[in-house]
Every structure is written in C-alpha cells, then in structure tokens.
C-alpha cells in the first residue's frame with residue numbers, strides 16, 4: 211500500500227478544486243443554450259396556465275400525456291443516486307468513490323423535476339395546497355407526494371453530508387475567493403476540523419442514511435408505477451409494473467450517468483479520476499440491467515400476447531403492428547437489443563465511445579418507453595372510443611407540450627451543471643482517503659499522483 | 670309571475686306585495702321546504718331600490734325568467750356542504766336501462782345537456798353502438814356514470830373531490846378538484862370528462878354547494894353524470910329519464926324497491942330486474958355499478974340499421 215505524502219494530497223485537492231467557479235467556454239455555451247430553452251418553456255407554461263390544459267393535445271381519452279410520461283422518467287432517473295451510493299456501497303465496489311457526488315447531483319435534479327411535472331399537469335395548480343389541507347391518505351397520489359418529498363429531503367442530506375469535509379477544504383484553501391463565498395463555506399462546513407471523531411460520526415451518518423434511503427428510493431418509483439397499476443385499464447392492470455418501472459429506471463439512470471461522466475471527463479479534464487475502469491464497470495451494470503429489462507419486457511408484453519384477451523388485444527396490436535409499432539420496436543431493438551449486443555463484447559465494452567453510443571440508445575429507448583407505457587393504453591379503454599370529436603381519439607402533442615417537455619429536460623441538465631459549479635464534482639476527502647488506504651487501482655483513478663508531470667494539466 | 674306555485678309563503682304574501690317587486694328565489698333554494706323557506710321569505714327586503722341590472726334566474730319549476738338583480742334575495746343555502754357530501758337521507762338511487770327499448774335517438778343526451786347547460790360536444794350520457802360479436806345483432810347502449818358502489822374513481826382522488834354518498838351517488842366537488850385526472854384514468858368506463866378550457870357559463874345563479882349544482886363545468890376540473898341530485902331532492906326524475914320517449918330508462922330508489930320511467934309508470938325494481946334478466950356492465954371488474962341493463966331481446970327497432978364505428982375513428 212502506498213502512502214500519500216501531504217504534498218500529493220495537496221495536489222489532488224488543487225486539481226479537483228480547479229473546477230470550482232471556473233468558467234469553461236463550452237459549459238457557458240450549454241448553460242446559455244439550456245437556459246434559453248427553459249425560458250421558452252416558462253413562456254409556454256404561462257400560456258398554458260392562462261388558457262388551460264386545452265392548449266395541450268390531451269383530451270378526455272388520453273387524459274395523461276407527455277407530462278406524466280416525463281414524471282415517470284424523472285422519478286426513474288432519480289434512482290441512480292441510490293444505486294451508486296447504496297447498492298454499490300453494499301456490494302463493496304470501491305470504484306464508486308469518484309462517482310458519488312455526480313450521481314447525487316443527477317438524483318437531486320431529477321427528483322426536483324419529478325416533483326414539478328405533476329404541477330405542470332394539474333388542471334388547477336393553484337389548488338396544490340389542497341393536498342395538504344384536504345389530503346386523503348388512501349390515494350396513491352398522496353403516497354407519491356410524500357415519497358417524492360422524503361426522497362428529495364434525503365437526497366439533499368446525502369448530497370450535503372459528504373460535502374462537509376470538502377467545504378472545509380475549500381474554506382481553508384481557497385482564501386482568495388470573495389468574502390460571501392468564504393462566509394458561506396465556513397457556515398456550511400459547520401466547524402469541520404477533520405479529526406477522527408468527526409470522520410467516524412460522518413461515516414456513521416452516511417451509513418444510516420444509505421440504509422434508510424434505499425427503500426425510500428425504491429418506494430418512490432414503485433408508487434409512481436402504482437399510479438397506473440392501480441387502475442383497471444387494459445395494459446395497466448398488471449402486477450409487473452412496480453419492478454418494471456424500478457429496473458427500467460435504474461437502466462435509464464445508469465445510461466445518463468455514463469453520458470455525464472463522459473462529458474465531465476473531457477470538459478473538466480478529469481481523465482485521471484473518471485477512467486476507463488468506471489466506464490467499463492458501469493457498462494457491465496448497464497448490460498445486466500438492459501438484459502434484465504428485456505426479460506421483463508418479454509414478460510410484460512409476451513404473456514398477455516400469448517393469451518390475447520379481448521381488451522389487451524387492442525393495446526398489443528397497436529404496439530406490435532399498429533400506430534405505435536415503430537416506437538415500440540425502436541425501444542425494443544435500438545433501446546435494448548442492440549445495446550445488449552454492443553455491451554456483450556469485452557473488446558467493444560472497453561471502448562468509451564461504444565459505451566457512450568450504447569447509453570444514448572438505451573436512454574432514447576427509455577424515454578420513448580415511458581411514453582409508450584402511458585399513451586397507447588389510454589387510447590384503448592374497455593369501452594371502445596366512438597363518436598369521438600376531432601382530436602379526441604388521437605394524441606399528437608402540441609407545440610406548447612413539446613416546448614414544456616423539452617425545457618423540463620433542459621432544466622434537468624441545467625440544474626445538474628449548476629450543482630457541479632460551486633463544488634468539486636468529485637468527493638475529494640473520500641478519494642484521498644481511499645487512495646491512501648487501497649491504492650489508485652481499486653478506486654479506479656489513474657496517475658493522479660504524478661499528474662503534474664503531464665503538461666497542460668496543472669491548474 | 671310567482672316564484673313558485675306550490676309555495677305557501679308567497680301565496681300568503683301575494684296580496685300585499687307588488688308583483689314586479691316580488692323577490693325571486695334563486696334556484697337551488699327552492700327544493701327545500703318548511704322553516705328554511707319561510708324564514709327566507711320573511712327576510713325579503715322590499716324596499717331595495719332597482720339596480721337596473723337584469724339577470725336570468727331559474728324558477729323551481731324549470732322556467733327561466735329575467736328579473737332585476739335587486740329582486741334576487743341572497744339566501745344562505747339550506748343544503749349544507751355536509752348534506753351534499755352525505756346525500757339524500759334514506760335513499761339509494763338506482764337506474765335501469767332497457768336496451769330492448771332504446772332506439773338510439775339520443776334524446777336522453779339532449780335532455781341531459783339541456784339540464785346541465787352542456788355544449789354539444791360534451792355527453793354525460795353517451796349512446797354508443799355495441800356489438801358483442803360479429804354474428805350477433807348490434808344494439809344501442811346508453812352509458813351514464815354507473816355510480817359504482819365500489820368506485821375506482823373515488824378511491825384514487827387525492828383530495829376527496831369526488832366521493833361516494835350514502836344515497837349511492839358518486840359526486841364531484843368542483844370547488845375541491847385539483848384537476849389531476851387520476852379519477853379519469855381510474856374509471857374503467859371512460860365516463861369522466863375534463864374541462865380543458867374555460868366552459869361557457871350560463872347566466873344563472875346557483876347557491877347549492879358545488880357538488881349539487883346544475884351547471885358543474887369549471888375550467889381545470891372533471892365532470893360527469895351526477896344522477897341529477899337537485900331533481901331528486903324535489904322528488905323528481907333525472908333529465909335523461911324524462912327525456913326518453915321510449916321508456917327505456919328507469920330511475921328510482923332501491924330502498925323503496927321502485928323505479929319510474931318517462932310515462933310515469935312505476936314498477937317494482939326487483940321484479941323488473943328479475944323478469945328482464947338484468948345484468949350490470951362489466952360486472953367482472955368488481956366496480957358494482959348502480960345501473961342495471963336489461964338485455965336487448967325482442968328489440969322494437971330494426972337492429973340491422975345500426976352501423977358500428979371502427980374503433981378510434983373521429984367525426
């Protein structure tokens with residue numbers, strides 16, 4: 211085991227602190243770009259608030275559309291924090307350390323937007339507080355509200371706890387920062403002195419939180435699945451919905467995680483910290499999850515397809531060779547089968563480019579899949595649609611809906627970037643401690659010790 | 670012009686009251702009788718000056734009259750929020766639809782729309798064409814809300830805006846509904862409608878709590894067939910029943926075991942269900958509808974003329 215000398219600890223901190231508050235040209239471009247989309251979405255939302263939900267393409271048959279699909283997507287993505295911080299922790303994967311803060315940032319942003327989507331979808335958002343004043347505990351919506359709120363608070367704490375020692379490092383090291391920042395850091399670091407007792411307490415708190423947050427995370431998404439599984443509608447009335455949502459979510463979250471670390475690696479020059487080892491390991495997880503999700507899909511669609519009960523038939527036909535067939539087969543083939551093939555080969559899996567490509571496909575598939583869970587089922591109720599007015603028996607989202615959808619996704623990415631800005635994206639103290647204890651290899655970092663020898667990296 | 674012809678209080682006062690100055694009672698108050706009504710009359714302010722602003726009010730016998738705004742007394746509703754949530758005491762409303770008699774004329778829908786000020790594109794009771802399998806004859810199928818005894822829609826409402834009353838009615842409180850549309854997703858019969866845009870308001874004033882209003886459309890809230898509780902409070906039949914010249918719809922009280930149809934015939938509910946071989950729509954879902962159907966046997970119209978629309982087509 212190699213012991214790090216204080217000088218090298220110093221250098222790790224210097225490098226990781228280098229991203230704090232620093233401006234990157236590409237990043238600034240993205241922030242402006244995403245910000246503009248968000249402004250567009252806000253305008254669309256104001257129009258929607260004034261004119262009512264009539265500006266969307268939702269009508270009495272398809273009474274839930276893109277917004278609820280996105281709710282499911284965001285709730286799902288928020289599971290990635292629990293996967294990295296809890297599941298990987300319990301399985302003893304040491305390479306998780308550089309990923310923890312990134313995963314928690316994704317979680318925070320996703321759960322924030324997950325809480326926002328239902329408000330966008332409400333006919334009477336000004337009555338939101340009725341959920342508290344008149345809430346009825348038997349409704350799954352209320353469970354969802356409670357679960358999302360709990361998970362949000364839990365995620366904030368989980369984001370904050372490992373940040374404390376890093377804030378203390380920032381407080382001590384970045385002495386030329388503006389006064390208000392220094393004050394804020396001092397306040398947030400809560401008198402962290404980095405002694406043994408503090409470390410022990412912090413680690414204990416993180417362990418307890420990790421145990422508590424996992425069931426909360428799973429319940430958040432299971433309850434979202436129940437929103438539709440608790441109805442009697444053909445296609446939704448199914449016991450597989452809970453696990454189907456949870457594993458689909460983990461899969462989408464892992465894909466997003468891969469894409470984000472791929473971007474950060476170059477954007478923030480973190481090649482030594484986010485290494486092929488991380489991509490390779492995440493790719494293996496993604497492979498397992500996509501394969502399992504394919505298996506769940508076979509169960510979800512295959513079992514009723516064999517029986518072809520009258521009501522299910524209309525939905526299944528729509529998906530297999532009807533109006534939604536293209537999207538359906540896209541999610542199955544491009545979203546699952548091709549990524550599985552790509553990720554199955556060790557050689558290909560070791561190339562970051564291919565892993566990223568597979569993740570893009572999985573993510574696209576997962577997004578479309580959320581839509582396919584919601585909309586086609588609503589178009590095929592028990593009582594066949596008859597005498598429908600124009601626009602009632604179809605669902606073609608309007609420009610307003612697309613704008614709001616796009617800006618929610620943009621806002622999600624923007625919030626992640628903004629969460630990366632004020633803090634080092636990699637948990638410094640944990641990485642230093644683990645490198646000290648186990649060496650670079652197990653943590654998955656490379657050459658961080660002599661990085662200053664590589665020209666152009668010292669910042 | 671009197672506000673109500675079976676109202677003793679107005680008749681007593683008629684002599685010393687100027688007709689044109691008589692206060693008109695706002696619809697919703699009139700269903701009540703007795704003390705509430707009398708005290709209402711006695712507080713009429715006859716010295717109020719005319720405001721010059723005219724409004725339409727609905728008299729309790731269904732006539733629309735234009736009066737000066739000052740003539741409308743502002744009574745407190747004598748049907749309280751709790752009354753509305755509880756329902757009409759001692760009743761268990763039930764409907765029977767005789768598919769053998771329904772010829773698909775759609776007059777029930779028209780009567781309903783008139784009663785509830787619904788535009789043409791909204792149908793609380795929808796007449797659809799059904800054909801159970803290709804070889805059997807099609808039939809018309811009026812579909813109101815079934816006011817299920819095990820209603821999936823009320824179970825999921827997060828704010829108790831849609832609720833089951835003791836008289837069997839599943840009602841909606843549009844002052845409470847947050848527009849989440851979970852109930853629409855939960856109703857397996859696609860009965861519920863949503864106000865996607867601002868509905869056109871009729872020029873009437875209603876003072877009952879929202880769930881028993883005649884006009885229930887509110888932007889951002891759900892609505893559906895309400896079994897006309899405002900009529901039931903007066904002991905009258907719902908609009909669709911009195912609108913169906915074929916006598917296809919029966920309405921009544923299961924506690925009394927009696928149902929009545931358009932021409933006034935009252936019959937024993939249990940007998941009607943037994944003799945007619947009644948069934949409930951999609952019984953297997955366990956929703957326990959309060960609406961029974963009599964099968965379309967011995968139809969009194971030509972079934973071959975019915976054309977079944979392809980699923981999902983629009984007009």
Ligand code: SF4
Nearest residue numbers: 814815816817822856
């Ligand atoms: S028919 Fe639908 S809306 Fe009416 S009570 Fe039953 S589930 Fe609710």
Ligand code: SF4
Nearest residue numbers: 826846847849850852
């Ligand atoms: S739309 Fe209104 S009535 Fe329906 S579940 Fe939501 S709050 Fe309740």
